[in-house]
Amino acid sequence: MRIGLLTDGGYPYATGESRLWCDRLVRGLPQHEFDLFALSRSAHQEDQGWVRLPHHVSRVRTAPLWTPEDGTLRGSGERGLLARLVTGGGPSYGRRDRRRFAAHLKALATAICAPEDTGREPATDGGLFTEGLYGLAELARERGGLHLALRSETTVRILEAACRARGTGRTVQSATVLDHLAVAAELERALRPLSLDWYGQDSLGAVDLCHATSGGAAALPGLLAKRFFGVPLLVTEHGVQLRAHYLAATDAPFGAPVRALLATFHGQLAAEVYRQATVITPGNTHVRRWQQRCGADPARQRTVYPGMAAERFSPVGEDDDQGGPGTLVWVGRIEPAKDLIALLHAFAEVRRAEPDARLRVFGAPAEGGEGATYLAHCRALAAQLFPDEAVGAHAEGVSPVTFEEIGGPEVPDLAEAYAAGGVIVLSSVVEGFPISLVEAMFCGRATVSTDVGAVVEVIGGTGLVVPPRNPRALADACIALLRDPERRARLGAAARARALELFTVEQNLAAFRGIYLELISHAPVRREADAVDAHGEPLLFATPAEARLLGHWTQPQPPATGAWSEPGTGVPSWAAGAEPEPAPEPEDVCAAVHGPGDGDA
Numbered sequence: 132m133r134i135g136l137l138t139d140g141g142y143p144y145a146t147g148e149s150r151l152w153c154d155r156l157v158r159g160l161p162q163h164e165f166d167l168f169a170l171s172r173s174a175h176q177e178d179q180g181w182v183r184l185p186h187h188v189s190r191v192r193t194a195p196l197w198t199p200e201d202g203t204l205r206g207s208g209e210r211g212l213l214a215r216l217v218t219g220g221g222p223s224y225g226r227r228d229r230r231r232f233a234a235h236l237k238a239l240a241t242a243i244c245a246p247e248d249t250g251r252e253p254a255t256d257g258g259l260f261t262e263g264l265y266g267l268a269e270l271a272r273e274r275g276g277l278h279l280a281l282r283s284e285t286t287v288r289i290l291e292a293a294c295r296a297r298g299t300g301r302t303v304q305s306a307t308v309l310d311h312l313a314v315a316a317e318l319e320r321a322l323r324p325l326s327l328d329w330y331g332q333d334s335l336g337a338v339d340l341c342h343a344t345s346g347g348a349a350a351l352p353g354l355l356a357k358r359f360f361g362v363p364l365l366v367t368e369h370g371v372q373l374r375a376h377y378l379a380a381t382d383a384p385f386g387a388p389v390r391a392l393l394a395t396f397h398g399q400l401a402a403e404v405y406r407q408a409t410v411i412t413p414g415n416t417h418v419r420r421w422q423q424r425c426g427a428d429p430a431r432q433r434t435v436y437p438g439m440a441a442e443r444f445s446p447v448g449e450d451d452d453q454g455g456p457g458t459l460v461w462v463g464r465i466e467p468a469k470d471l472i473a474l475l476h477a478f479a480e481v482r483r484a485e486p487d488a489r490l491r492v493f494g495a496p497a498e499g500g501e502g503a504t505y506l507a508h509c510r511a512l513a514a515q516l517f518p519d520e521a522v523g524a525h526a527e528g529v530s531p532v533t534f535e536e537i538g539g540p541e542v543p544d545l546a547e548a549y550a551a552g553g554v555i556v557l558s559s560v561v562e563g564f565p566i567s568l569v570e571a572m573f574c575g576r577a578t579v580s581t582d583v584g585a586v587v588e589v590i591g592g593t594g595l596v597v598p599p600r601n602p603r604a605l606a607d608a609c610i611a612l613l614r615d616p617e618r619r620a621r622l623g624a625a626a627r628a629r630a631l632e633l634f635t636v637e638q639n640l641a642a643f644r645g646i647y648l649e650l651i652s653h654a655p656v657r658r659e660a661d662a663v664d665a666h667g668e669p670l671l672f673a674t675p676a677e678a679r680l681l682g683h684w685t686q687p688q689p690p691a692t693g694a695w696s697e698p699g700t701g702v703p704s705w706a707a708g709a710e711p712e713p714a715p716e717p718e719d720v721c722a723a724v725h726g727p728g729d730g731d732a
Contacts (some may be wrong), residue, residue, distance in 0.1 A: 132651055133164045135338035135356065139349035140172035143181040145192060146667050147172065149344050149369065150182065152639075158185050159640040163553035163647065166330055166338055167191045192334065194450050195325050196320060196348060225672040231270055232280050233289060239263025240293035243395045244303050248459055260399045268325045268355050276326035281319035287311050294388070306388035312387045324351040336360040339651055343404075347372035347397070350404045357407055363654050364407055365646065366665045370563040373401045402426040409650055412642075415564050415585035433646065437564060438639025443633060444573035447550045456616055458489045459609055460543070460552030461566045461578075463559075466497035470581075473602045475532070479516050480606035482531065487614055490532045493548040510534060545732040549574040553619055554612045557585050560599045568594075572630035577610040577622040589634075593626035627723065 136142070142153035157165050171177050174197065184191070242260035271277045280286065290311045294303050306314075329335050329352055341353035342365045356362040376397045405427035406412060412417040412435040413584070417697060419432055459478065463469055471492065478490045492509075497503030513532040519520035535542060536672050542548050549555060549611075555571035555578045578594035580586045587596055596613065597604040611650045612619050 132339065132647060133338045134160075134333055134647070135166050135168055135341045137168050137288070137341060137353055139170045139196070139345040139347065140176065141169075141344065143167055143188075143638065144171060144176050144512050145179045145182050145186055146176050152369070153423045154182055155342055155438060155440075155636050156643060157188060157639065159636065160644060160647070161185065161187050163187065166334075167343075168335070169193045169323065170195070171195045173197050173562065175535060186268065190509070194323070194329075196323055199338060200245035205299055228270065229285070231266070232277075233285060234345070235263045235266030235270065236281075236286060237263070237293065238266065240290050243392055244290075244293040245296060245298040246298075249455050261403055265321065265355075265399075268358070270324045270530065272330050272355075278319065278326060279323065280496055281315065281322065286315045286318075289316055294392075297448045300391070302391050306385075306392070309378050309642035310386055310388045313385055314392050317389075317393055317396045317518070321348065321396070321400075322351075324348055325355070327352065327554050328646075329361055330355055332360075332483055333337070333364065339654070340365060340647060343408075344719065345370075345372055346401055346404050347376075348407075351400075354404065354407055361654075363409040363650050365406040365410050365412065365650060366404060366535065367412045367414070367421065367435070369402075371418050371425075373397055374421055374557060380516075383627060392720060396570070398425065405431075406512050408496045409653075410646055412646065416588050417585040432620060433642075435639060435642045435646075436634050439566070439569055439573070439634055440610065441573050441635050443544075444549070446571060447546050447574040456619070457487050457613060458491060458552035459555050459556050459613075460491050460493065460549065460555050461558070462548050463569070464497050464502070465492075466502050466505045466511070467505050468559060468561040469559045470560045470600065471505075472512060473513050473560075473605065474556060475509065475516060477558070477602035477605035477609065478532065480603065481609050481613070482517070484606075484610045488613060489552075491548075492532070492549055493537055493542065495536055505632075506534070536711045546574065548577055553577070553616075554579060554609060556605070556609065557581060557586065558599075558605060562586060564675040565589055569630055570633045572626035572634075575627040577612050577619040579605065591629055593622055593629050595622075 136153065136157070136688065138149070140154060141147035141149040142157075144150060159341045167184075167190070169189060169191065171193060177193075177195070181191075215233075237467045238259040240263070242258060267277060276434060287308075291306075291308070293299070294306045294311070305613040335341065335352060335356040336359065338356070338361070339399055341356050341362050342369050343350040346366060348367055349368055350364070353366070354360075357364050377394065402425055405422060405425060405441060408427075408431065411422060411427055411432045413422055413432060414435065414437050419434055421429075422432065423429060457462075459481070461471070461474060465471065474490075478488070481488050481490075513534075517530050517532050521529050537543075537545055537548050542551065549571050553576070555568070555576045557565060557568055557578065557580040559565075560583060562581075564585050565580070568578055568580060568586065570591075572593065579593060580590060580596050581599040581601075582596050583599050590596060595608040597608050612622075635723065
């Protein structure tokens with residue numbers, strides 16, 4: 132089977148989300164051939180190169196969702212865009228194509244600006260939105276792209292007219308010229324996949340199945356492959372792209388009209404992706420509920436937990452005395468969403484009840500200045516709440532709270548971090564699939580977590596769960612486990628058994644192996660033109676299977692002794708030369724190593 136794997140900001144790049152999961156999926160299903168269609172998110176990501184690809188990845192197509200001037204399309208930079216729109220000319224289409232572009236964009240803009248009052252009968256299940264989206268896609272396929280058209284003055288005028296049309300809300304009607312420019316720029320960036328040269332018979336048209344590893348931009352090529360060629364679409368989401376957009380919108384330098392229009396666009400795009408997907412595989416029930424709220428059919432959903440390598444944590448075992456039963460451990464990416472401030476205040480209560488307790492925080496700050504600032508704030512609060520303590524008049528003071536990074540002599544790897552304590556704590560206020568909790572469960576550790584995201588689903592009764600932003604409840608749960616070693620041991624053993632049953636790489640691969648076979652078994656056969664007669668009936672043996680093999684397949688050969696042996700070792704000539712060439716890769720680029728908190732939302 133030939134799988135078209137669609138990624139956004141991840142695999143095969145060495146940095147980015149879901150790269151590790153995608154790499155395990157591809158390597159774990161060597162019986163299938165994979166074509167990668169990857170969207171990159173930054174120049175830095177492209178400079179880091181690719182991970183090493185297995186031999187059954189036959190082709191890699193990449194395209195950027197960024198441009199050198201991308202930073203000027205936000206905030207105060209819209210005036211520069213206005214100058215380019217006014218002086219740079221409009222779309223390089225003929226009169227007929229300009230009318231087509233205007234009509235399709237008007238339908239899309241109308242759906243975004245007044246989704247509940249279009250005044251027309253929907254052309255498809257998605258109404259004006261899908262009419263405009265697929266119309267623009269067909270135009271881009273015929274005429275070579277939409278970049279200039281979507282950045283033209285025509286686009287701004289259509290958006291302005293749609294915002295001021297009857298039936299739009301007050302927020303949308305208050306949009307200014309700069310708001311229209313910002314929306315035009317963001318739409319052009321979001322719709323760039325429509326302008327790619329991936330939609331041919333020798334590209335996405337040649338695959339048997341499209342597997343989008345996220346919603347949003349990654350799924351757009353899958354939508355077009357289904358529309359143009361009838362290729363079935365499988366969508367996997369470990370975190371909901373629409374939810375991530377909503378969370379990021381509050382930090383974007385846009386006004387309320389721009390945020391409202393973009394939220395509607397992404398919401399309708401997500402609904403269309405869920406409508407067209409043959410099967411949707413959410414990574415947990417939390418994501419499953421979000422998808423259903425956005426229009427996903429529950430009958431098409433199958434929850435498939437992301438697989439994790441359990442063997443790297445097997446040396447830890449279930450002995451909670453290895454790192455000290457009185458030690459609390461936190462592991463993750465340090466950022467405000469993890470709420471270490473609440474954890475420090477909770478630990479102050481723990482210390483009053485258990486004076487010998489310790490707290491060890493393992494992790495590095497999130498990328499950007501916000502993570503480093505938050506870490507500095509946490510260190511300052513810890514120094515204020517827990518002054519260095521000395522056991523005697525001539526001893527050096529030591530703080531009961533430490534901030535450490537994994538990789539040092541005391542804690543060389545992630546497994547050692549979890550082994551350093553008897554209780555693992557998660558204090559987040561926002562969480563998707565809690566990777567750190569699953570890792571702690573593989574290590575047989577008792578856990579105390581806040582009730583956010585998929586935490587309750589993952590824990591399943593093998594740990595204690597408290598409300599978020601409640602230091603008192605967090606402290607009480609930690610104290611209860613620190614004082615009861617037998618309960619810690621029972622919970623740790625149950626957690627390890629649950630993790631080995633549900634969250635391993637093997638169960639993940641088995642699930643997708645079955646889904647792939649099921650989808651291809653129900654997909655209609657797309658026959659080649661020379662394999663049917665004048666009436667469209669199949670010609671028996673018109674194209675025998677051997678015709679696709681390289682070399683002289685009729686030449687007798689000794690029995691084969693290996694999958695990819697050299698000529699003369701007993702392998703038929705077509706097999707000896709049929710090994711796919713590996714995809715090009717930069718020098719000295721290795722597969723990314725999963726670090727603490729990697730994959731957390």
